[in-house]
Amino acid sequence: MDAIVKSFAKSVMTADRPSQAEAEDAVRTLLRWIGENPDREGLLDTPQRVAKAYREMFSGYERDPADELGRTFEEVAGFDDMVIERDVYFHSHCEHHMVPIIGKAHIGYLPDGRVVGLSKLARVVDIFAQRLQTQEAMTAQIASTIQDILNPRGVAVIVEAEHMCMAMRGIRKQGATTLTSTFTGIFKDSPDEQARFFTLLRAGARA
Ligand SMILES: Nc1nc2c(ncn2[C@@H]2O[C@H](COP(=O)(O)OP(=O)(O)OP(=O)(O)O)[C@@H](O)[C@H]2O)c(=O)[nH]1
Numbered sequence: 001m002d003a004i005v006k007s008f009a010k011s012v013m014t015a016d017r018p019s020q021a022e023a024e025d026a027v028r029t030l031l032r033w034i035g036e037n038p039d040r041e042g043l044l045d046t047p048q049r050v051a052k053a054y055r056e057m058f059s060g061y062e063r064d065p066a067d068e069l070g071r072t073f074e075e076v077a078g079f080d081d082m083v084i085e086r087d088v089y090f091h092s093h094c095e096h097h098m099v100p101i102i103g104k105a106h107i108g109y110l111p112d113g114r115v116v117g118l119s120k121l122a123r124v125v126d127i128f129a130q131r132l133q134t135q136e137a138m139t140a141q142i143a144s145t146i147q148d149i150l151n152p153r154g155v156a157v158i159v160e161a162e163h164m165c166m167a168m169r170g171i172r173k174q175g176a177t178t179l180t181s182t183f184t185g186i187f188k189d190s191p192d193e194q195a196r197f198f199t200l201l202r203a204g205a206r207a
């Protein structure tokens with residue numbers, strides 16, 4: 001595993017991580033700051049719920065994507081062609097505003113002697129999605145993790161997402177989607193393989 005992947009691995013939960021009580025206090029502060037009364041009945045349990053929701057939505061910091069790709073299978077029945085996992089839906093949060101990014105990833109790889117359980121590719125997407133992200137970084141992290149851990153002949157990742165920070169606030173453009181792509185190995189070097197990836201993606205596309 002090279003340095004770039006190590007830096008994406010399980011992030012360090014240091015001893016100075018705030019306690020849940022401190023996190024709940026911070027939520028109370030935000031409630032007061034937006035003009036709410038955190039002591040009114042409907043909001044009494046909200047700080048605790050928000051802390052719990054954050055723990056779940058940002059659980060990607062506590063998980064190492066390398067663990068998910070550790071278990072591989074020898075090629076099945078001589079299959080060594082392209083594998084594509086399409087429409088892997090995810091929810092993430094942008095690192096600029098901490099509001100949702102909603103989208104889907106398409107992942108392709110060309111095995112080199114080993115294949116990975118299909119669910120593991122989706123797990124890698126989720127681990128990175130459950131951190132604060134930019135779409136570009138997330139796309140690159142998914143591709144380089146699969147490339148470095150599984151060591152296939154190449155990886156292709158396309159991410160298509162809507163950023164709520166562009167829809168709910170600011171420029172307020174509903175429905176604008178952002179597309180990002182990254183290619184490694186043979187997908188980067190061979191326009192034919194890259195084209196075949198796009199053709200297969202389209203061929204399987206649902207109406
Ligand atoms: N490149 C990139 N930009 C993003 C992503 N998510 C959000 N942004 C953008 O990050 C930028 C932050 O710009 P700033 O000017 O610092 O913040 P802001 O005043 O809130 O910007 P506005 O959204 O334009 O109101 C905005 O243009 C967002 O659209 C992402 O995944 N990738």
Ligand SMILES: [Zn+2]
Pocket residue numbers: 094095096097098099163165166
């Ligand atoms: Zn944003």
